[in-house]
Amino acid sequence: xxxxxxxxxxxxxxxxxxxxxxxxxxxxxxxxxxxxxxxxxxxxxxxxxxxxxxxxxxxxxxxxxxxxxxxxxxxxxxxxxxxxxxxxxxxxxxxxxxxxxxxxxxxxxxxxxxxxxxxxxxxxxxxxxxxxxxxxxxxxxxxxxxxxxxxxxxxxxxxxxxxxxxxxxxxxxxxxxxxxxxxxxxxxxxxxxxxxxxxxxxxxxxxxxxxxxxxxxxxxxxxxxxxxxxxxxxxxxxxxxxxxx
Numbered sequence: 442x443x444x445x446x447x448x449x450x451x452x453x454x455x456x457x458x459x460x461x462x463x464x465x466x467x468x469x470x471x472x473x474x475x476x477x478x479x480x481x482x483x484x485x486x487x488x489x490x491x492x493x494x495x496x497x498x499x500x501x502x503x504x505x506x507x508x509x510x511x512x513x514x515x516x517x518x519x520x521x522x523x524x525x526x527x528x529x530x531x532x533x534x535x536x537x538x539x540x541x542x543x544x545x546x547x548x549x550x551x552x553x554x555x556x557x558x559x560x561x562x563x564x565x566x567x568x569x570x571x572x573x574x575x576x577x578x579x580x581x582x583x584x585x586x587x588x589x590x591x592x593x594x595x596x597x598x599x600x601x602x603x604x605x606x607x608x609x610x611x612x613x614x615x616x617x618x619x620x621x622x623x624x625x626x627x628x629x630x631x632x633x634x635x636x637x638x639x640x641x642x643x644x645x646x647x648x649x650x651x652x653x654x655x656x657x658x659x660x661x662x663x664x665x666x667x668x669x670x671x672x673x674x675x676x677x678x679x680x681x682x683x684x685x686x
Contacts, residue, residue: 455635456632456635456636456638456639457484457485457487457636457639458571458624458626458636458675459487459491459624460487460488460491460541460569460624460677461622461624461677462491463622464569464622464677464679465488465491465492467619467620467622468537468539468565468567468569468679468681469492469495469537471537471565471567471617471681472495472536472537472564472565473536473563474536474561474563475495475496475497475536476496476497476498476536477496477497477498477499477500477534477535477536478492478495478496478498478499478500478535478536478537478538478539479499479500479501479502479530479534479535479537479538479539479559480492480499480500480501480502480538480539480540480541481502481525481538481539481540481543481552482502482503482504482525482540482541482543482544482546482547483501483502483503483508483509483512483520483541484503484505484508484512484541484542484543485508485511485512485513486501486509486512486513486515486518486520487541488539488541488569489501489512489515489518489520490512490513490515490518492537492539493515493517493518496517496536496537497517498517498518498519499515499517499518499519500518500519500521500530500535501518501519501520501521502520502521502522502523502524502525502528503520503522503523504522504523504524504525505522506522509522525540525543525547525552525555526547526548526551526552526555527551527555528555528559530559531559532558532559533558533559533560533561533562533564534559534560534561535559535560535561535564536561536563536564536565537564537565537566537567538556538559538560538564538565538566538567539566539567539568539569540567540568540569541568541569541570542569542570542571542603543570544568544570544602544607544610545599545600545602545603545607545610546599549610549611553611553613557684560684562684563683564683564684565617565681565682565683566614566681566682566683566684567679567680567681567682568607568610568612568678568679568680568681569677569678569679569680570603570607570677570678571624571675571676571677571678572603572604572606572675572676572677572678573588573603573604573676574673574674574675575673575674576669576671576672576673576674577665577669577670577672579665579668579669580662580665580666580669583658583661583662583665584658584662586658587637587654587655587657587658591646591654591657591658592640592642592643592645592646592654593642595641595642595643595645595646595649596641596642596645597641597642597645600641600642603678606676606678607678607680610680612680612682613685614682614683614684614685615682615683615684615685615686616680616681616682617681617682617683619679619680619681620679621677621679622677622679623674623675623676623677624674624675624677625672625673625674625675626672626673626674626675627670627671627672627673628671628673629671630662630663630666630667630671633662633666633673634655634659634662637655638655643655
């Protein structure tokens with residue numbers, strides 16, 4: 442599993458969008474029991490914190506110690522520095538396992554072997570995430586050029602799974618048809634730029650060119666943003682499954 446986000450942990454915590462409560466509630470509704478949940482590659486603990494309202498105990502793992510340091514401390518959330526593919530949990534331990542905006546970085550075979558080991562026979566496995574956001578027409582033109590052309594060559598190859606809305610990831614589970622969700626925000630310009638700063642391709646561009654690529658679009662983007670309604674919409678990605686009989 443790659444670690445592209447340790448260096449951005451503070452910004453990641455501040456600017457990455459949260460998941461809609463109705464989406465988390467929907468996922469939780471499939472879990473027959475509410476004892477133990479696990480959020481894999483939890484980052485700053487967004488999903489783990491939301492799950493804590495439903496489960497007796499929530500475990501949240503990540504390979505980035507810096508990310509975990511920026512996660513909220515909740516009484517029934519236990520953070521552990523562990524890789525997704527190799528954990529120290531017991532067999533058949535979890536009623537629900539989630540992985541949000543991260544599965545595309547994993548070794549699928551190793552990860553799924555671990556899920557089969559630690560998920561209870563009647564447990565639920567959920568992959569969630571979000572695709573490329575959209576906003577007003579003028580800003581979208583600038584942002585799509587930024588995404589595809591300016592930082593486009595600097596996306597890791599795994600990014601394609603998000604562009605393909607997680608429909609092409611291996612998913613060796615008995616799949617449960619899932620509802621569609623979207624997430625909507627009103628952002629200041631600073632929030633918009635802050636989010637772009639968390640993109641791994643933005644970081645890769647900086648490292649390669651010793652220049653912030655956002656500076657190439659900042660002036661035009663701000664002009665288009667300030668005359669817009671500043672609305673942002675994310676398509677949410679969701680696949681839910683259970684172990685095959």
